[in-house]
Amino acid sequence: MPGRRILITGIASYLGTELARILEADPDVDLVVGLDTREPRARLDRTERIDADIRDPEIARLIPPTGVDTIVHNQIVRRPGPGMSTRRAHDVNVIGSLELLAACERTTTLRTIVVRGSAGIYGAEPAAPQFVTEEMTQLYPLRTRFQRDVAEIENLFGTFARRHPAVACTMLRYQHSIGPTVNTELTQYLSLPVVPTYFGFDPRIQVIHERDALDALVAAVRNPVRGAVNVAGPGTIGLTRMVRLAGRPSLPIPSPLFGNASAIGQRLGLVDFSPDFSRLLRYGRAVDITRLREEVGFYPRHTSGGAVDDYVASRQAAAAA
Numbered sequence: 001m002p003g004r005r006i007l008i009t010g011i012a013s014y015l016g017t018e019l020a021r022i023l024e025a026d027p028d029v030d031l032v033v034g035l036d037t038r039e040p041r042a043r044l045d046r047t048e049r050i051d052a053d054i055r056d057p058e059i060a061r062l063i064p065p066t067g068v069d070t071i072v073h074n075q076i077v078r079r080p081g082p083g084m085s086t087r088r089a090h091d092v093n094v095i096g097s098l099e100l101l102a103a104c105e106r107t108t109t110l111r112t113i114v115v116r117g118s119a120g121i122y123g124a125e126p127a128a129p130q131f132v133t134e135e136m137t138q139l140y141p142l143r144t145r146f147q148r149d150v151a152e153i154e155n156l157f158g159t160f161a162r163r164h165p166a167v168a169c170t171m172l173r174y175q176h177s178i179g180p181t182v183n184t185e186l187t188q189y190l191s192l193p194v195v196p197t198y199f200g201f202d203p204r205i206q207v208i209h210e211r212d213a214l215d216a217l218v219a220a221v222r223n224p225v226r227g228a229v230n231v232a233g234p235g236t237i238g239l240t241r242m243v244r245l246a247g248r249p250s251l252p253i254p255s256p257l258f259g260n261a262s263a264i265g266q267r268l269g270l271v272d273f274s275p276d277f278s279r280l281l282r283y284g285r286a287v288d289i290t291r292l293r294e295e296v297g298f299y300p301r302h303t304s305g306g307a308v309d310d311y312v313a314s315r316q317a318a319a320a321a
Contacts, residue, residue, distance in 0.1 A: 004070060005029075005068045005070070008032070009072065009073050010075030011036045011040050012038035012040055020034055033066050034048070048066075054096035054099060055091055056099065059173070063107055067109045068107065069111045076097075076150075079146075097156050102235060113161075114220045119141075120147060120150055124279040127176075131288040132287045134228040136187050161226065171227060172229055178207045179209050191248075196250070201283070205238070206235070219297060230289050236284070236304050239281065242308050243313050245309065260283075
């Protein structure tokens with residue numbers, strides 16, 4: 001019986017490269033294909049690479065001949081990096097997803113799509129439920145550009161799934177990742193010499209350890225379910241405690257002045273908070289992971305607090321080396 005044939009977009013990212021490495025070692029996987037304009041972060045022994053921009057209509061011609069049965073969409077920009085405008089990030093997120101779906105339409109062998117999306121679709125709200133479930137995306141308005149991008153991506157893949165009932169489409173809604181090797185908005189925040197916080201606010205923060213983030217993606221590829229699935233470590237940790245564990249002094253700033261402080265930090269090259277992250281620092285967010293556990297069958301090894309502890313321990317070990 002032939003094995004799985006899997007394509008990964010954004011294979012040059014940490015999760016993309018590590019996912020390919022794990023799938024290469026899986027005897028049930030016959031072929032791994034990576035789509036990216038950049039090389040993977042590490043050597044991959046039996047992964048074929050398509051050197052193409054996800055926004056290029058040409059991918060509709062390049063993907064179908066691979067005969068893949070599974071596509072992992074791992075190329076969604078959460079925050080524009082250096083040299084990337086918000087417009088370009090929007091194009092990668094939305095136009096890239098449109099072009100990928102055009103390729104999916106032509107790939108007759110396709111049976112599964114797994115999208116590495118974001119829990120940012122829920123926003124960060126002062127009156128939000130203690131743990132947000134997957135059906136609660138319309139409780140509050142979409143306040144930021146990234147939220148609107150994620151909602152549009154989900155709508156595109158949801159429409160495709162309804163038109164193609166034979167294809168199982170899993171939308172993974174990830175909380176922020178933290179760990180020894182990832183460089184995220186959260187790890188950059190915790191690395192500041194002085195960490196700004198909102199005066200009078202100590203929100204509950206929920207994170208996912210980088211290894212659990214990877215293993216959840218692997219689990220969804222092996223056991224896809226239809227619809228949205230929240231991905232996070234169990235429980236939450238208070239922002240004040242998180243900053244204290246990171247060994248950083250905090251600087252509480254009154255809410256009306258927080259934006260000005262962020263702008264000064266940006267000009268000094270210290271920090272560049274996205275609107276989504278700024279709201280998270282004020283109100284926090286936590287999601288329910290029942291579907292992840294019971295339907296995907298994945299149990300994170302690290303709680304949110306445990307993930308922060310591991311991040312801090314790894315950083316201390318690196319400083320002592």
